[in-house]
Every structure is written in C-alpha cells, then in structure tokens.
Amino acid sequence: MSDANARGLPHIESAFQPILSLAHGLPVGYEALLRATDGGMPCSPEQAFGVARARDCYGEYERACARRHVQRFQQLVGDESVLFLNVHPDVLVDPHHGAGIVADLLSSDIERSRVVLEILEARQETTAVLADAVAALRQHGFLVALDDFGAGFTNLGRVWDLRPDVVKLDRELICKAASSYRNARSLLRLVDLLHDIGTFIVVEGIETEEQALLCLDCDADFVQGYYFAKPSYEIGPMHVSQDAVRTLGRRLNSVHKLRQVADLEELAPYRCAFRQLQQAFSAGRGLCDSAAHFLHLEWAMRVYLLDGDGMQVGESVESERHAEWRRSTFALLTQRCGANWSKRPYFRNALSRPGQTIVSEPYMSSSARTHCVTLSVNLSCDGGNYVLCADVLFEGLSQTL
Template structure:
C-alpha cells in the first residue's frame, strides 16, 4: 500500500466544495478535490501530481491513496446526511487489481457506501464494456454513480445510457454559453429535461455569477456548484460552519428566479400573432393565400405561410417572404418541394386539430424547407365540409436574438 507521504510522489491534501440543492438551499454533499504538493513542498495541480504518479508507474496506488485521504477528511466534518463526491479515472476503475481493492477500501471506510458518489471522470476508455462492469460492481456495493463533465469531450449520451448514473454533472462551459442568449438557455433547459427523463439528477458546475445561478434555477437543475456559492476549502472548521449555517447559503432570490418563458408567452410574439390572425380571417373569406398573408409576410422575421388539409398533406406550395431566400440555409433539393408532403406528425398540426380556432405556437424545431430553426403559428379552420390547418413560420434564430 502506498505511503502518501513518499518523497517521490506528491503529497496529498483534500479540499472540499459544497454541492448545493436548489430546492433545500443547503449542501447535499461535498466534492473532494486534490490539493497536492511536489517534493519541494510547492503546490502542484492535480494533473501534474498524477503525471508524476503515472511516470513512476504508481497511478492506481496514488488514486487509491487520494481517495482514502478524502474519505478520512470528509468523515471529520460531515453530517450524517452529507454525501461525498469523489473523482475517479476510468482506467483505475477497470484495473483488475486497483478497481476491486479501491472498492473494498471504501466499503471498509468510516463512510457508508450510500453516502459516496463515485464520479467517473471524462476520459477515453478503450474497453467500455469493462467500465460498465466496474460501475455495476460499485453499484452492487451501494455506491452512487456520477458522470462528470457531460457536454465536453467523450462524456456523451451514449455513456449515460451505458452507465445509468444517478447524477450527471454538466460541464461548466454549458452554463457559460447558456447565459449568452435566450436560444442557448432554452437548449440547456431541454438538456436538463432530457437527462431528467433518462432518470438522473443534474448538477450544473462552474457557477461564478448571479446570472448563471439564476439560469440554473430556471433550468430546473437539481444541484449547483461553483465559486458563486462557495470556494473549495481545506479547513474543517470552515466546512462544518458552512453546512451548519443558520441562514440558507443560497441567495433567497434564486427561489423567485423567473422561469424561462415559453415561446407562446413571449410578448415579443404579439405582432406576429396579430398578423397571423389577419391572415387567417382573410383566407377564410376567400382571399388568395399570398394576398391574405401579406401582413404576416411583412413582419421582420417571417419566413413563409402554407396550408395543410385534414390529413396533414400540404395543399399547394409555400408562399415565401421576400427576404426568405437570403435566410435560407443549404438544404436537400427534394425538401424544397412542399406540395403533397405529409406533415401530420408535426406538433403544430396535431395541436391545431385538438384546439380548433386557436392560434397554436410551436416550440422551435428544424424546418425542412430551409433548415432554419423556426417557430410555427398554426390554426385549424373549416370551410364548408373541409378542414384545413394554416401555418406560418418565423425564423427563430434571428427573432430570438432580440429576446432578453
């Protein structure tokens, strides 16, 4: 067994950063972080420390020594319901010697397995089946499993499906990008929804500003972590005080964070709604499609209008706005021919049939007409014995730039 103070290997110290539950305003647990010192006693990064261990051929032993240190330190300050998040490299987990030994050391530690979350680090694994087996063995002991840095590098949806983690931690780059625009924020919300649908808790990491913190709450993340809430600490007294504080460590304003508004609720959509209503009324009075839709097509980000029959098949071609061509992206030539195409599976068509006469607002989706992200306004109307769904597309990519 390695001596963590061996002169040829970096010395090991543990720091901890809270992982906070947004619903409770308190730590659900703490992530252990390596704070190493080289042979001269100078601080060195975890990457540099493990590079030294790897060069000495003792990487697995060093990883186990770090984890023993983390667990021992955690046990000194943690409350009985605190959970330890501990990073492990996939290569160590699948190692035939160090993998089982590590698990046994954890089982025999002072912290119960159901209070330890094994974070599988983002790294290439040449034998993915072996990693699945190793994770299953850890799960059988009662450990929880997390995937780190989702959205960066190799940690992808396939790995989520394979490893079935209890927790997915989103790479900090995602929240940094998401605060840049409404469109990116919506994409982050959809990603969180997708991971929840798979059956995992979601941690948003790297939160450094109030804007990022509020967006994390808007996206319905379960847990958050970052300098905005607390920096990693080595001192046990500081960690114990953080967990036992009488006032919630989260800013109370986060509980009132404005949820990301649905497209249908946006005030900025009002001019398009009004113009679509005029289009619908004019077309039902028998005016030609292009003339009936002229007011809508004059709106800044209007793309086109079209008509579907009750089965979802398009009647005639689109009527495009004058500026649609300059916003058209490269596409497959066949997709430009819309007449006769069947759009019965589109949500805007199904919703219109269910709510006759109402103006339906779709969520953004990829339009096959021009491969633009678009939002469609639709409505079911009846002329004599026949029913039709009128549709009108808005270029979401351009329109959303003006959204707060």
C-alpha cells in the first residue's frame, strides 16, 4: 500500500486461509493474513505491527492492511465467499481509526454481508464502548467474529456482551480435547452453549485428522487449519486438501459422534454388577451386603438409597479405595443421610422409568470435587417406592478411554 510505504512501514501482502464448512466440505470464507516485509526481509505480523506501534501508526497500518486485503480478495474470488478481516479492539473503538476502517470498507464495492470483522483477542477495558462499536458495524451490515475464545480476555462474558455472529475457538481447546474423552465431552458442551447463545463456531488450528474428526463429533460449524490448507497468496479448490475433505465426508456419512457414557464398553462391568446389586437388594438383603460385589470394582465409589421424594435413606455404603477422591471440600456435605437429591437427573429419570437402569451423564458430586456417573433404578420394596443408586468415579473411568 502506497500510504503505508510512504511512512516507512513494513510492506503489506495478503495471504488467505480457507474456513471450511463441515457440512459442505467447502470454504465458507477466507481469513486474510498479513505477510509483511521490512527492508526486503520477511517479518512476522507481530513484528510488523510492532514497528507500526513504535512509530505511532498502529491504526493507520491496520487500515492499510484491511484495504489491501479487500482489494486482493476481490481480485481472487467470486461473489459468495466471505472475507474475515482481523481488527484490534483498540482500533475499532478509536474515534478516528474505528470510523476510518468502516469508511474504507464502505468505499470499496465489496458487499457488507461478505465481510466479517474478526475482533482480536486483547484486553479492552471499555466494554461498553466496544459494544457500541460492534453495534455500529451491524447497522452497516457487517458480520462480527470473536477470535481465540478460551484464551486470555475472549471469554463467555464478552460473547454475552457482543453477541457475535461467529466465535473462533482457540487452538489450545482442540489440542486438549483430543487428549482425553473427558476434555472432548467438555468441548462438545461448550459448543452447545455457544450455539445456544446464537453464534456459529469455527475451530482453529486443526493440524491432524483426529482433531478434524473431533470437530465433527463436537458439532462445530466450521474448521480452519494446516490439515486442510495453509495460507496462500492464491485462492482456489486446489489449495484445499481433498483427502481431508473426503475424510470428513466419510465420517459424516457414518453418523459417528462422541460416545454417550451409557454406551461405553468400559462401563459394562459396572452395569452388570449394578444388576446383581439390584437383584440382591430386591431379594431382601441389606444394602451393605448387596453393595459388596459392586464396590469391588476399581472405580466404584458408593451405593445409596433414595425414597420416592428424593431424600436419602441412611448413609451411603462407601468404597474403601480412592480416599483422596472421596475427601469432602465442606464437612457438612459428607452427611448424606436426609439430603435431598430430587433435582438430580438420575433420580428424576429413574422415577419416570420404573425398573430400567438409568446411566447419568458425568456431573460434579456435591460431597467431593469429583465427577461421577450414577447408575440408578426405581424399584418397589417393603411396600415403598425407592431409587437405588451407585456412583462410579468418572475421573478414573475416563483415564481408560
């Protein structure tokens, strides 16, 4: 850009990385990425903007980058692809440069609905001012994205405040989700939460097939990363890995999703032992004797009984193992007799399906800071209605997944 070059700022070139729709296997749009040189030598975006900041030209340089990206994008694509443009929140709220970047975009002939202003991850003390800036962007017809959710300052509060059209998840989330089944389940629930707010989800930093397939399993909308395509100065189908797209297509056709806890093979011994527990208790044996076989299993924690109103009858029969997991944060919570568990899904679901073994989703136990899976069944004995429950330590079980 001539105005940037005239100020002695790093030279601007544009590279583009596709953002693929998982449902279509095609790019929904492209993120524009700065490829700068300073004195003829390549420099990173951080270095380039560092030079601009040192010369008190940060806002001017970002506007120059945006103009160059738009110009180059229009030379390369048709009328459907969307351009993701990075913008620092400090620039967006700046009275001069915030209005200037909007004016620059409006003066180009790109459709406003084809531009996504991607707000970079950075501290922004004046949240209300940023919200006003985002509202102004929407009035002009631009879309808004939040970058690097889950890292630093881009958090759920900012999503609630700004209501973006797109949230891009930081690459560390998919890396950690791929490392364990428990983390993958947490990512799935995060995606569900963000969808409930009303935003599309891009998972960034996809570098392996495992990570790509996990994005499908977690119901993400879009993906971006080297596994599919590296940033390129050109745009076209040849720049997207067709092998990666075919892999996604096969997984979509197989309708494979994250396994529900109730379907885990690792839980089968506990289900079998719980049936024996139920049979022994229904035959009149005491709870402690009935629970012995179940509590012999590695990750079994406790067995207890609830009445028809969800009140616990007597104390729990506890495993002698895993004392460190059973240690309570608050002493009162160790007193389970008389506690009311009627709000727990394992109680409500068992009550509505008498005789059927219910397997809960993992949840945090109130008696200790552990995640449990509870097996429960509604049964009649001694003329009363009861729900028999048994807890399995999910922290331990998930280590085998």
